[in-house]
Amino acid sequence: MEKFRPQVKDISMFREIAQNMVNPMELLREAISNCHDAEAKAISIIVYRNNIGKFIIEIYDDGKGLSKSDVHRFFNLGDSNKGKLGIGEKGLGTKIYFKSDKIILQTQTRSGEAYKVTMEHPWELLCNNTLPEYEVETILPKTGRAGTCVVIEGYRINNPEKYFNFETIKDYVLWFTAAGSFKTYFANCTELHKYIHNMQIAPRIFIEDKINNIKEEIAGTHQFHPPQEKPRIDPCELIYKRSVNYCRHFGPYHRATNINGEYVSFQMYGTVSGTNCRRKVVKLKQGESLRSRFGVYLSKDFIPFTKKVNLMPDLNFNHYHLLINSQAFELTADRNDLSNQSDQKVKWVFDEARKIIIEDIIPLADEGYFSLRKSEEIEYMVREKQKQLENRLDSFDKIEDLLLDEIPISKRPDNESQVALLLCQTQEQKNI
Incomplete structure (x- = not known):
């Protein structure tokens, strides 16, 4: 009897990973995750076109830099030194950079190792069934300049400015990347520190869109509208004059247990808020609505990755902005969905989270926000009936x-x- 070992076609796998992105912005998610893992306190994102018109994306960080073995992991497939509980443990993410004309990586460790790495024509070579090569050059370190810079030249998408402009970058970074984590709300949960690094640190994010000449520094934390339970009146609003400016926060909730001897926990935080408040913390894409963006999100490493509709039995789910984090969640290869939904640990998380939502959050939201909306609807109906009566009396007189x-x-x-x-x-x- 003969034995055979399954073969891995590296070239096609590289190509498929780079090609099967749900959203081109995922490139930023991968880049920022690497910056976060490198313990960066400041991250810069710059977009522009070079002197020959190619679209360029640059990501800088002031982290601990990459050693030579780390550089190889950066370009290898399925080679990662992240802990098994982390969101990027599969070592696949940076391969989406390969859908470009050129990749330049320059890095320096805190101990003084410094390298410049160049990969030419990665996407063209992959499409021709050739595995691209990269050159590693040892360079002189610069004093006090530890960190990494990744330059992606000629990213292969149509109309890159549509995706990578100041407003869309800011929104995506603060909603779906490690620079939009909500972990700081749970920094006092000491038991979480062994699973999540730098719980109390939120990086500074610098975004520069040289094409539209806009730049700004933002705090690297998830965006929730500030509490506003005594909202001001919006004179432009027809019905919900006060509730459009209402916002109430819920949490932080932290629950933990042991299942088959294994520690399992989840964390939840969020808001219920009016239209004006939700609009202030989001930049909607063309065709996207507040209803499609807001609701209940699952998160890992305190980074949202997918919505979970059936955890919110309220038809007004889109008024909520709730995030549920658990390290028990395992992600699909593209990191856009949950892969272990039937796991006993995940079922426990869902059951307990749903219990908090039904028994705690929804009653408080009904008592405050939705009660205010209902009273405004009644006031509006009374005003409309009064107006109709006055119009009838006026027409009668004429x-x-x-x-x-x-x-x-x-x-x-x-x-x-x-x-x-x-x-x-x-x-x-x-x-x-």
């Missing part, structure tokens, strides 16, 4: 006289309400 002496009615009605008013008026005249 009815022409019939000028018929033998008929007590002196107006020509044109609806049932006016007939009723005229009959009442006739009865009053008879009584007189």
